[in-house]
Amino acid sequence: MQTIVTESVDVAATWINKGEIVAFPTETVYGLGADITSDAALEKIYTAKGRPPDNPLIVHIHSLLQIQEVASDMPESAKSLIHHFFPGPLTVILNKNPDISPLVTAGLLTVGIRFPAHPVAQEFLRRCNHPVAAPSANISGRPSSTDWKAVFDDLKGKIPCVLKGPQSTIGLESTIVDCSVHPPRLLRSGAISLESLRNVVPQIRAVSSSEKKHPPKSPGLKYLHYAPSAQIILCEEGNSSIDRDTKNAWIGLSQPPEGIAKAAICKNPEEYAFRLFSFFRECDREGIGVIFCEMPPADGIGLAIRDRLQRAAMSS
Ligand code: TXA
Ligand code: MG
Secondary structure: OOOEEEOOHHHHHHHHHOOOOEEEOOOOOOEEEEEOOOHHHHHHHHHHHOOOOOOOOEEEOOOHHHHHHHEOOOOHHHHHHHHHHOOOOEEEEEEEOOOOOHHHHOOOOEEEEEOOOOHHHHHHHHHOOOOEEEOEOOOOOOOOOOOHHHHHHHHOOOOOEEEOOOOOOOOOOOEEEEOOOOOOEEEEOOOOOHHHHHHHOOOOEEOOHHHHHOOOOOHHHHOOOOOOOOEEEEEOOOOOOOOOOOOEEEEEOOOOOOOOOEEEEOOOHHHHHHHHHHHHHHHHHOOOOEEEEEOOOOOOOHHHHHHHHHHHHHHO
């Protein structure tokens, strides 16, 4: 299959409206979208990514009015979160509208909903006839794609169209809050921190470490994730011993130790998030064997970076 790269939201939406799948930019990471009413298109997402069939997709909307097409009720907690954080890097889990295809929700009774803030994403979604289900636009298990070239590397020949936009400004996937349970539960950390969520809904619980081992309701959390080919070694600040025989790299907030071949020194946690996945992919292209990743402080977006680093390290 030939993969076209376009900057036209019209061209991209036309593919979606005829039952095809399209990669598109958002402020978190690129998504791989399909019309939620087309089972044939939804199937194509799982095939193109090699995605396990029990891992549900997030539904993307361009207007709050579309929520009623997708969800069946709206608890007060969800209303407040949506009021404060939509459009933006937040996914809210609600009880699903019974008409939603089980291919969107992987058979669950709940559905994840996100209203991206990215103007290109919004323009594109406005031109699609229905809400668009989209996981991150990468081969399952690989780092999420934060620019169109990463999408192209992973999915060329497997999807007909990539909507080209700028590099994703956040660089990590959305924060996910399950509002179908009471109290609501943080399922995945992201750019909207637990602190800011709790300023709006103080009862939100974080997933405990025992729940992480026996994942509750977010099936995707149990799979290997974000892994470059290189081995990932996590280091707390200033604590790392470097094997000089392997071609190695460093990403973190501090200066790298002696003997590092390639380094990304980030000014703050936001820049760390923005660069992380594209740095992983660059390291793979350059044949780096080991990537040392400095753990950032565990607050704000630092919590999400730590989560992705820990998962990447488990997978490597
Ligand atoms: O920022 C993002 O969220 C990006 C962009 C494209 O919007 N999307 C993304 O999708 O990261 P994906 O598929 O890579 O991650 C979605 C996560 C998975 O862990 C999945 O299990 C979880 O959301 N999820 C989806 N629907 C769910 C549901 N009904 N209940 C619990 N978890 C759900
Ligand atoms: Mg993903």
